[in-house]
Amino acid sequence: MTNQSQPQKFIVPIGPQHPALKEPGHFEFGVDGEIVTSATIRLGFVHRGIEKATEDRTWVQNLYLLERICGICSNIHGTVYAIGVEKLAGVEIPPRAKYIRTIVAELERVHSHLLWLGVAAHEGGFDTLFMYSWRDRETVMDLLEGLSGNRVNYSTNLIGGVKFDINEKQADEIRRGLDFLEERTHYYMKVVTTDETFLGRTRDIGTMTREQAELLGAVGPTARASGVPRDVRSESPYLAYNEHPIQLQVHDGGDLLARFIVRLNELFDTYRLIRELLDHMPAGDLTVRVPRRIPEGEVLIRGEAPRGELVYYLKSSGSDKPDRIKVRTPSLCNWGTISHVAVGHKLADMPMLLVGIDPCFSCNDRLVTVNNTQNSQDLTWDALRRYGIEYYK
Amino acid sequence: MTIGSMFGNILRSLFKKPATENYPFVRKDAPAALRGKLFYDPEKCTGCQLCIKDCPADAIELIVVDKVNKRFVMRYHMDRCTFCDQCVQSCRFNCLNLSDEQWEMASLSRTPMEVYYGRDEDIKFLLEKAAQPGADDSCGPAPAEQA
Amino acid sequence: MNNIFPLIALLIFPGGLFLMASGLVYEWVDRKLIARYQNRVGPRWFQPLADVVKLLAKEEIIPTGVSRGLFVALPVIGMAGALTAALYVPIAGFAPSFSFAGDLVVTLYLLSMMTLCLGLAGANTTDRFSLIGATRTLTQLFSYEAPFLLALLGPAIVAGTWNIAEINNFAGQNIWLVVTQLMGFLVALVGLLGKLEMPPFDAPEAETEIVSGALTEYSGRGLALFRLGKDVELVVGLTLVASFYLGGIANPLEFLLKTLGLLIVMAGMQSLFARLRIDQTVGLWWRIGALLALVQLLVLIVVRVLR
Numbered sequence: 086m087t088n089q090s091q092p093q094k095f096i097v098p099i100g101p102q103h104p105a106l107k108e109p110g111h112f113e114f115g116v117d118g119e120i121v122t123s124a125t126i127r128l129g130f131v132h133r134g135i136e137k138a139t140e141d142r143t144w145v146q147n148l149y150l151l152e153r154i155c156g157i158c159s160n161i162h163g164t165v166y167a168i169g170v171e172k173l174a175g176v177e178i179p180p181r182a183k184y185i186r187t188i189v190a191e192l193e194r195v196h197s198h199l200l201w202l203g204v205a206a207h208e209g210g211f212d213t214l215f216m217y218s219w220r221d222r223e224t225v226m227d228l229l230e231g232l233s234g235n236r237v238n239y240s241t242n243l244i245g246g247v248k249f250d251i252n253e254k255q256a257d258e259i260r261r262g263l264d265f266l267e268e269r270t271h272y273y274m275k276v277v278t279t280d281e282t283f284l285g286r287t288r289d290i291g292t293m294t295r296e297q298a299e300l301l302g303a304v305g306p307t308a309r310a311s312g313v314p315r316d317v318r319s320e321s322p323y324l325a326y327n328e329h330p331i332q333l334q335v336h337d338g339g340d341l342l343a344r345f346i347v348r349l350n351e352l353f354d355t356y357r358l359i360r361e362l363l364d365h366m367p368a369g370d371l372t373v374r375v376p377r378r379i380p381e382g383e384v385l386i387r388g389e390a391p392r393g394e395l396v397y398y399l400k401s402s403g404s405d406k407p408d409r410i411k412v413r414t415p416s417l418c419n420w421g422t423i424s425h426v427a428v429g430h431k432l433a434d435m436p437m438l439l440v441g442i443d444p445c446f447s448c449n450d451r452l453v454t455v456n457n458t459q460n461s462q463d464l465t466w467d468a469l470r471r472y473g474i475e476y477y478k
Numbered sequence: 479m480t481i482g483s484m485f486g487n488i489l490r491s492l493f494k495k496p497a498t499e500n501y502p503f504v505r506k507d508a509p510a511a512l513r514g515k516l517f518y519d520p521e522k523c524t525g526c527q528l529c530i531k532d533c534p535a536d537a538i539e540l541i542v543v544d545k546v547n548k549r550f551v552m553r554y555h556m557d558r559c560t561f562c563d564q565c566v567q568s569c570r571f572n573c574l575n576l577s578d579e580q581w582e583m584a585s586l587s588r589t590p591m592e593v594y595y596g597r598d599e600d601i602k603f604l605l606e607k608a609a610q611p612g613a614d615d616s617c618g619p620a621p622a623e624q625a
Numbered sequence: 626m627n628n629i630f631p632l633i634a635l636l637i638f639p640g641g642l643f644l645m646a647s648g649l650v651y652e653w654v655d656r657k658l659i660a661r662y663q664n665r666v667g668p669r670w671f672q673p674l675a676d677v678v679k680l681l682a683k684e685e686i687i688p689t690g691v692s693r694g695l696f697v698a699l700p701v702i703g704m705a706g707a708l709t710a711a712l713y714v715p716i717a718g719f720a721p722s723f724s725f726a727g728d729l730v731v732t733l734y735l736l737s738m739m740t741l742c743l744g745l746a747g748a749n750t751t752d753r754f755s756l757i758g759a760t761r762t763l764t765q766l767f768s769y770e771a772p773f774l775l776a777l778l779g780p781a782i783v784a785g786t787w788n789i790a791e792i793n794n795f796a797g798q799n800i801w802l803v804v805t806q807l808m809g810f811l812v813a814l815v816g817l818l819g820k821l822e823m824p825p826f827d828a829p830e831a832e833t834e835i836v837s838g839a840l841t842e843y844s845g846r847g848l849a850l851f852r853l854g855k856d857v858e859l860v861v862g863l864t865l866v867a868s869f870y871l872g873g874i875a876n877p878l879e880f881l882l883k884t885l886g887l888l889i890v891m892a893g894m895q896s897l898f899a900r901l902r903i904d905q906t907v908g909l910w911w912r913i914g915a916l917l918a919l920v921q922l923l924v925l926i927v928v929r930v931l932r
Contacts, residue, residue, distance in 0.1 A: 146534040213484055
């Protein structure tokens with residue numbers, strides 16, 4: 086604290102290390118009493134240089150590196166990347182592999198949404214809901230472990246297919262697990278939509294209109310809770326979403342409650358979808374051969390992560406290593422909505438508001454260019470390199 | 479609109495066994511698909527090194543003792559392994575697999591993290607050679623050089 | 626030899642050691658119950674003691690910008706207030722060690738010392754989380770204190786005395802007051818939650834917003850004393866409510882059963898609700914809590930006048 090004699094803005098710093106955040110990020114909320122008057126976001130504490138690191142690993146090795154961009158939605162990174170590489174190589178993976186990829190992606194969505202439900206409840210001080218939802222999330226973690234052998238980074242994909250099959254016994258186990266989870270999700274839906282104390286923390290908090298959501302470029306459940314019908318799975322279906330379309334879950338509320346409802350409704354749709362996929366699994370191979378050297382070319386590929394639209398740009402120069410990989414994660418798109426709607430709310434609402442978009446900090450900490458109109462300049466790669474060397478001299 | 483809508487659940491929990499797994503005391507069986515410690519069968523290996531090329535974590539090294547007679551020793555760094563199964567998938571001769579039984583690999587020192595697979599006499603030969611002072615390191619590149 | 630008895634009362638039983646030990650036990654029961662409500666295992670029986678011992682063994686860091694004297698003294702004063710309050714209540718079913726006409730008011734004020742010390746401790750540091758925590762602590766004090774006081778006055782008015790021991794006797798001889806004064810009982814019980822800053826009234830120390838509230842800068846001895854003080858307050862508060870509303874406390878067994886019964890209800894309330902924002906807390910207390918307590922009091926006075 087500096088000079089206290091003159092009145093100045095009282096700023097509450099949250100992060101980089103703060104009990105509300107399990108990952109480092111920095112937020113400064115200017116408060117007047119309990120009311121937030123300004124909000125600033127600073128990211129970049131977990132910049133790991135992954136995009137650069139991909140350039141000196143082979144296409145195969147990158148599959149595992151990229152899977153580690155995010156700890157929660159790890160599989161979708163590998164899946165989208167693999168789809169991209171297969172597209173570059175011009176191969177089509179067998180239909181059974183497509184179904185397995187879709188099932189794992191949807192199981193991951195179940196785990197991610199249940200995790201979010203718990204975290205959001207914890208930020209609202211409702212630890213009982215937190216404990217229960219995480220207890221039940223264990224079911225889907227066990228299912229994924231039974232399928233892939235890993236609990237967090239499932240490593241489902243190979244370039245050109247998947248690593249494991251789903252046999253009838255496993256399918257039955259999944260069905261049983263889903264039955265249990267569906268019953269529990271109904272219960273949680275009832276709790277979050279009827280419990281008066283919890284509603285007091287979510288209803289009309291952080292309301293974002295459809296116009297704002299579109300303007301700020303929100304994606305995923307955050308946008309869908311504001312009434313924007315945007316979901317890559319239905320906009321440009323990939324994998325098995327063509328044969329088995331999803332039902333888009335949209336809500337007009339725009340507040341935190343709407344985000345709870347959208348995510349829980351998505352869970353119901355996901356349960357339905359997984360059952361449908363399990364019932365209609367085509368027989369056949371799991372893999373197809375993909376050359377180690379990927380032909381020259383570039384591709385932009387999209388997928389729907391649990392948090393929203395995930396974009397991969399891949400460029401190959403014909404070698405066994407990529408030329409450039411660019412990742413845009415959904416969390417990054419949603420940050421803008423926080424600083425926008427935070428002003429005017431109570432300080433106590435901030436953690437819930439932050440968590441409302443289901444942020445993943447290490448997901449989005451890659452190079453972000455701040456476009457300052459006065460000093461904006463285009464740098465060539467060499468110039469940027471020289472600039473970097475000079476900067477750190 | 480209700481207040482305390484989780485009442486039924488918490489009341490039932492009071493008389494239920496906790497959901498927490500009492501792990502070190504009660505062990506659950508691992509699923510058959512579990513990816514645990516890597517095992518290597520030197521008899522089937524042809525020394526094609528595809529697994530090493532594909533390993534994203536530089537966790538395995540293949541030391542060639544005698545190429546003609548197909549005598550190889552694999553040095554496996556357990557602490558680097560990410561258990562992604564890529565090497566197993568890359569191997570066309572099925573000489574690698576991830577165990578579903580050995581998965582409790584935590585250790586207080588790094589020594590048990592380095593595992594040698596191969597014929598006993600080959601491993602012994604290599605270790606003795608490495609122990610000799612001033613001996614040139616034919617056991618493949620040292621970890622420091624790779625980094 | 627005449628001086629020995631008060632000394633024992635102060636240091637060993639029912640004051641001092643016994644209180645601290647029972648405070649730790651009650652904290653453990655509370656934590657264990659919440660864990661079981663949440664389908665978890667919960668801590669082992671010595672965990673609260675281990676925490677306190679660990680904290681006492683640690684270095685106490687005094688941050689810059691604080692008044693050192695206050696920083697060191699406040700935990701002691703808060704703890705002393707809670708311990709002194711215990712001398713006037715029938716701890717463990719024995720007659721209060723000290724007693725005079727009107728000790729109820731003194732006890733209630735002594736119990737508030739802890740909260741005041743917390744507020745001051747937060748305001749004393751320059752840490753922003755502490756400052757907000759202190760503001761919230763004091764705001765909460767103003768919201769629950771009046772209804773809580775009114776709720777405990779109900780039994781006093783019925784018994785026609787301000788002496789805790791006499792009210793306890795009165796409650797033991799008559800029908801349980803919880804039957805006739807249900808509203809007062811509820812307000813007192815919820816008020817106790819607010820007083821101890823337990824969920825859902827833990828906005829002053831909401832970890833996801835302001836880290837640890839007023840205690841953010843405290844470490845080592847100070848933190849241990851504050852925590853111990855809160856545990857002691859838990860025991861004293863439970864004893865007060867149990868002796869007033871649950872038919873008095875006449876022997877140790879009754880004490881154990883009644884306070885633990887109350888604790889089961891309180892732990893359930895702690896795990897049932899989401900945390901209230903501080904504005905919701907104030908609104909709840911003044912719109913519902915105070916109103917309930919006032920209505921209760923009015924009814925009692927009217928009944929008394931009519932008789």
